[in-house]
Amino acid sequence: MSRLEAEALCFSRPGIKNLLTDVSLSLEAGRIIAVLGANGAGKTSLLSLLAGKLKPGRGRVLLEGTELSSLSPREIALKIAFLPQIERLPFNYPVLDFVLLGRAPHISPLSLPGQGDYRAARKALEEAGVASLEARGAATLSGGEFQLVRIARCLAQESGILLLDEPSSLLDPAHAAAVAQKLSDLAKSGMAILFTTHDIGLAYSVADTAILLHQGRLINPGSAKRLFDMDTLKKAFGAEFTELSLPSAYSPRA
Amino acid sequence: MKSKRLKANLRFSLLTGGALAAVLVFYLLAGRYPRPGLLNPFTLGQDPIAVRVLLSLRLPRALGAILLGAVLGGSGAVFQSIFGNPLVDSGFLGVSQGAAFGAALSLLAGATGFYAVAGLSFVFALAALWISLWLSKTFTFGGQVLRLLLAGLAVSAFFSALLGAVKYAADPLSQLPDIVFWTMGSLSPMGWQRLSFILPPSLVSLILLLLLRWRATLLSLDDSVSHALGLRPETERAFLASAAALGVATVTAVCGVVSWVGLVVPQVVRLRSGADGRSVIPLSMAGGALFVLISDGIARVLFPGELPLGIVTSILGALAFALLLSRRKMELLR
Numbered sequence: 001m002s003r004l005e006a007e008a009l010c011f012s013r014p015g016i017k018n019l020l021t022d023v024s025l026s027l028e029a030g031r032i033i034a035v036l037g038a039n040g041a042g043k044t045s046l047l048s049l050l051a052g053k054l055k056p057g058r059g060r061v062l063l064e065g066t067e068l069s070s071l072s073p074r075e076i077a078l079k080i081a082f083l084p085q086i087e088r089l090p091f092n093y094p095v096l097d098f099v100l101l102g103r104a105p106h107i108s109p110l111s112l113p114g115q116g117d118y119r120a121a122r123k124a125l126e127e128a129g130v131a132s133l134e135a136r137g138a139a140t141l142s143g144g145e146f147q148l149v150r151i152a153r154c155l156a157q158e159s160g161i162l163l164l165d166e167p168s169s170l171l172d173p174a175h176a177a178a179v180a181q182k183l184s185d186l187a188k189s190g191m192a193i194l195f196t197t198h199d200i201g202l203a204y205s206v207a208d209t210a211i212l213l214h215q216g217r218l219i220n221p222g223s224a225k226r227l228f229d230m231d232t233l234k235k236a237f238g239a240e241f242t243e244l245s246l247p248s249a250y251s252p253r254a
Numbered sequence: 255m256k257s258k259r260l261k262a263n264l265r266f267s268l269l270t271g272g273a274l275a276a277v278l279v280f281y282l283l284a285g286r287y288p289r290p291g292l293l294n295p296f297t298l299g300q301d302p303i304a305v306r307v308l309l310s311l312r313l314p315r316a317l318g319a320i321l322l323g324a325v326l327g328g329s330g331a332v333f334q335s336i337f338g339n340p341l342v343d344s345g346f347l348g349v350s351q352g353a354a355f356g357a358a359l360s361l362l363a364g365a366t367g368f369y370a371v372a373g374l375s376f377v378f379a380l381a382a383l384w385i386s387l388w389l390s391k392t393f394t395f396g397g398q399v400l401r402l403l404l405a406g407l408a409v410s411a412f413f414s415a416l417l418g419a420v421k422y423a424a425d426p427l428s429q430l431p432d433i434v435f436w437t438m439g440s441l442s443p444m445g446w447q448r449l450s451f452i453l454p455p456s457l458v459s460l461i462l463l464l465l466l467r468w469r470a471t472l473l474s475l476d477d478s479v480s481h482a483l484g485l486r487p488e489t490e491r492a493f494l495a496s497a498a499a500l501g502v503a504t505v506t507a508v509c510g511v512v513s514w515v516g517l518v519v520p521q522v523v524r525l526r527s528g529a530d531g532r533s534v535i536p537l538s539m540a541g542g543a544l545f546v547l548i549s550d551g552i553a554r555v556l557f558p559g560e561l562p563l564g565i566v567t568s569i570l571g572a573l574a575f576a577l578l579l580s581r582r583k584m585e586l587l588r
Contacts, residue, residue: 053478073481074484076484077482087476087478088476090475090529091340093471093530094528102483104480104484107468113468
């Protein structure tokens, strides 16, 4: 059974019709799907629907066979970790406390995090490769470090499915490659991952499947390697592509 | 790291608790009976009037100061957390101005008894809260934080204008002084009866805020993040804001408007304890209690005639705030 499945999703906002039309996809454990498309193609809407943040106009999202709309935010958060593209930090929380917030779905509203939650948060920091930042203030981190710490908070959720909205958009190539490597490692450990991106290199290097969204419709679903079809890219992004070269840090998944 | 921080917070808690106990003893002994200065605790047994002064006047007033400070400090910390904004204070969402208007209206109508003034004040404080929450839902733009901030601003301004109208209509000789004195805040009429009036709702508010203190930290994150962590941010924020406002409405109805406690105390506490609600909320309660107890001690003892408490907390609070700003100690990330 797929971990997460979208069936013929349609979505409109007031004033904007057909943000998404008949979008279907299936995300399995240990697999990575990259969703690409121009600005306004519907990537973030798709991700918000898959995370249960928005409700589709038509179609449905199934989480391990159960319709997402019948689950509470907490039930969803136990199975899906969702990382929005940007996040404002209201206060300078220490990194460990910040990652500990990822334990929220496991803790009842009137309770506090316990020893087990601290252990899970530290393990997540280690998995994300940022254990050394534990005592730092989250507001003092670089953009790349903060992104990895946010990924650690998702890992602390121990959810099995990870959805990320443009995880490399604010990062330099080295940090983007670090995030790519991390996603690749997580998929190998059995996590189901879906991310949106404009970064064709990131999609090429880590994704098993690449989905191109164009005006809310899905085009060219298939192997990430087929992304390098220049005509498809031109259709999706509305720009000419001549030659693509990737930083050597991006290495295609075996 | 957890244990290190726990130790630091424990040390800070013990320090605050110790200071609170010491100030309480000093507060109880200081005053103008039998002469300006301190009562001798060893001669209390021979002076029944001193015992009565201590037990009937100073003790309930001291406990009132502690309760008032705990409510204002704790609710200020909660408001700052759930709105992700360190410049929000406990009178937020129109609660203080609503309470002031209710009390002034009661005094204007000639209902000057304690239950009439406190009752009407309480009703209007909750009405202001309700209008703010309702108004914020009618706005069709922005996130909940922005909508609540704007609604609170509008409702505060509205009740402030109504308060101005009541002052304008009040008899300048018989009614206006009472209204002005009430809006400056005071603990002077606090006795066991008034304490028992504010105790139950204040305790309910304090207990709810303590129980939900980690939730307040989660609500400080962007709504998209807190939702992804399994919360219902709009519902939970409205609940916590109402729980905090319940306490503020109660103490303001009895003690008048006491400003700056809810704004400054969490700022100072946050410097020592970090921003996590698990430490900043209980320590802001303790810090608020300490701040109001010291302020009321000054208000009571400094001059032969009492100073309104709100004036003392405003002077001390504004000074502390300016100091924090000038030393760039304040956390203002957005």
